[in-house]
Structures are given as C-alpha cells and as structure tokens.
Amino acid sequence: MKKWLKFSISLFLIGILVFQLTACTNQNSSPKVKKLEKVRLSEVTRSIFYAPEYVAFAKGFFKSEGLDVELTTAFGGDKTMTTLLSGGADIALVGSETSIYVYARGSSDPVINFAQLTQTDGTFLVSRNKLDNFTWDQLKGKTYLGQRVGGMPQMVGEFVLKNHGIDPKTDLHLIQNIDFANIPNAFASGTGDFVQLFEPTASIFEKTGKGHIVASFGTESGHVPYTTFMAKQSFMKEKKNVVVKFTKAIYKAQQWVKTHKADEIATAIQPFFKDSDVKLIETVVDRYKSQGSFATDPILDEQEWNNLQNIMKEAGELPKQVSHKTLVNTAIAESVKK
Numbered sequence: 001m002k003k004w005l006k007f008s009i010s011l012f013l014i015g016i017l018v019f020q021l022t023a024c025t026n027q028n029s030s031p032k033v034k035k036l037e038k039v040r041l042s043e044v045t046r047s048i049f050y051a052p053e054y055v056a057f058a059k060g061f062f063k064s065e066g067l068d069v070e071l072t073t074a075f076g077g078d079k080t081m082t083t084l085l086s087g088g089a090d091i092a093l094v095g096s097e098t099s100i101y102v103y104a105r106g107s108s109d110p111v112i113n114f115a116q117l118t119q120t121d122g123t124f125l126v127s128r129n130k131l132d133n134f135t136w137d138q139l140k141g142k143t144y145l146g147q148r149v150g151g152m153p154q155m156v157g158e159f160v161l162k163n164h165g166i167d168p169k170t171d172l173h174l175i176q177n178i179d180f181a182n183i184p185n186a187f188a189s190g191t192g193d194f195v196q197l198f199e200p201t202a203s204i205f206e207k208t209g210k211g212h213i214v215a216s217f218g219t220e221s222g223h224v225p226y227t228t229f230m231a232k233q234s235f236m237k238e239k240k241n242v243v244v245k246f247t248k249a250i251y252k253a254q255q256w257v258k259t260h261k262a263d264e265i266a267t268a269i270q271p272f273f274k275d276s277d278v279k280l281i282e283t284v285v286d287r288y289k290s291q292g293s294f295a296t297d298p299i300l301d302e303q304e305w306n307n308l309q310n311i312m313k314e315a316g317e318l319p320k321q322v323s324h325k326t327l328v329n330t331a332i333a334e335s336v337k338k
Helices: 004-031 046-056 079-087 097-104 152-163 180-188 202-206 217-221 233-238 240-259 262-272 278-290 302-314 331-337
Strands: 037-043 067-073 091-094 112-116 121-128 143-145 173-175 194-198 210-214 226-232
Touching: 004 331, 037 079, 037 097, 037 240, 046 067, 046 112, 046 202, 046 240, 046 262, 046 278, 067 240, 067 331, 079 097, 079 112, 079 217, 079 226, 097 112, 112 240, 121 152, 121 217, 143 180, 143 278, 152 217, 152 302, 173 262, 180 202, 194 202, 194 226, 202 210, 202 278, 210 217, 210 278, 226 302, 240 331, 262 278
Parallel strands: 037 067, 037 091, 143 173, 143 194
Antiparallel strands: 091 226, 112 226, 121 194, 121 210
C-alpha cells in the first residue's frame, strides 16, 4: 500500500511538472500581440475627395504600421486648425493655407505640412439651368454662390474666374456670407444662378435635376496642395516615428487608389459614406481620378507651394510670403517613397 501511495504521488508530481512545462512552452510560442499607438486625426470635412485617407483605414494600412488612428471631422478649416493648436488632435487634414495663416500670426510652434493628399481643387461649378455650350462669360451679371472668404475653395474659384476675364467683385453678384455646411441647401432653395460645390453634392444635384455641372475648378487651377496632413512642429520632433508610420500608411493608400478602379475604391470607402449609393461614390471617385485630384505620393513640392501662394496673393489673402522649407517637411515623404 505504501509503495502504491508513493507511486501515485510520484505520478501526480510528474503530471504537474509536465503541465507547467507545456504551459510555459505554449506561452512562449504564441505570437506577441503588437500594441497599437494611438493617433488623433481631425479632418476638415467628410468628403469622397479624401478617398485615399479612408482607404488607409479600410485596407488596414494604419494598423499594419502599428497605429490606432482615431478620426474626427471638424467641418471647417478654422475649426480644424483650432482643434490641432489646442491639443485636441495630433494630426490635421486641412488646406495648406491654414498653416500660413498660423505662421503669419507669429506662432511659437508652427504647423508643418508633411504629407499631401490632394493636389487639385476639389470643387465644381454648378449651374441652375442646363447649359449645353458653357462659356465662362455666361457668369457675368449672374448671382454666384461662393465659398468662405480666405478658404482654398473661394481663393481658387476667384483665381480661375480672373483667368477667364471675370472680376468676382464687379462682374458677379457674389454671395459669401453663408456657412460652408449650408451652401448646398441655400442653392437648392433657390439662391444663386451658379454655385461652387464639392462632391458628392455636385453629382447629387445633377442626378436630381437641382443643378448641372458645367466646369471643374480642379482642371482649371493646376496643381496645388489643396489638402495636406500637418502637425505642430513640437509633435513632429517628439513623435517623428509616428509621423513616419502615418506617412507610410498614406503612401500605401495612395498607391492602392492609383492601381485600382473606381468601383473597387468606392466599395472600399462606402462605410465612410453610409448614406451614399455606391454607384454615386464610384461616379465621384472616377471624376476625381480622371482629373488627377488624388496625389499619388505624399510629397508637397516647391512648385505647388508657390502656386498656392500665388492664388492666395491674387485673392488678397496672403498675409506674408513663406518659403517652402519653413512650413513643409518633404524629408519624411521622400524617405517613405524610396
């Protein structure tokens, strides 16, 4: 009996030892869970114009770089920049002109542009009446519903109008006192003969007969850093690794958009536009792709930067000339592209 007891105890102890060794082996062999680093991103508005940004989410490019990106929409350039400057966001997607405005006010922590997303204007000229043979002089004497003073849409709009011999201040009845979010509703309710609209609103208006797209400001204005990712200089220094990873993810998304068809892109980003039909999204994506609105890499070059300031100067909104190297960091984008 004693021998049997000793034998049983020995088996029991051996069993515990085997269990512990197995548990340790399984624990060591299991892959370590990669902890994602939190990044707060504020976008100026929700728009199909920013398709590559949403592709970076949809295809997991941010996560593959070890980032957990939290996206919020500020609805307005001034609100987006306020969110960034007040510490409510780490990175902002907004027009590059806002970084110039901040710098001109003497900021001790300037905002740096590090990755370009769109490289043309994203608005379209919409007419209330169908015009089979549109010419720009047809705007003269008409009521024109424009965008916010000092914003890129309005400045590009005025730049294009002047290039076609139209003075926005004297040749048009220009309305600019309507909030950005309410411009489509104002036009739909009967205000204005022409309006400058983003997609998908322009296509929706055309589909429902509320308006007709007659021209693209993007094709008329040339390349310009219309919307870029930017961060405060302090964040760029303290979290350079995060900025590099973020830029890598954006570049992957830009290349994905470049090599995939409009219907594939539309399907990928539809979760960000749940109230929009996928066919409508496809139409908008195709229109932006065909006019080269989506940047294919994140580099904001000096020529584009100078074009931006020329447009601002022409609109009387350039507070001071700022060199490309002062507010643009291309080193990260260039290294990512390589």
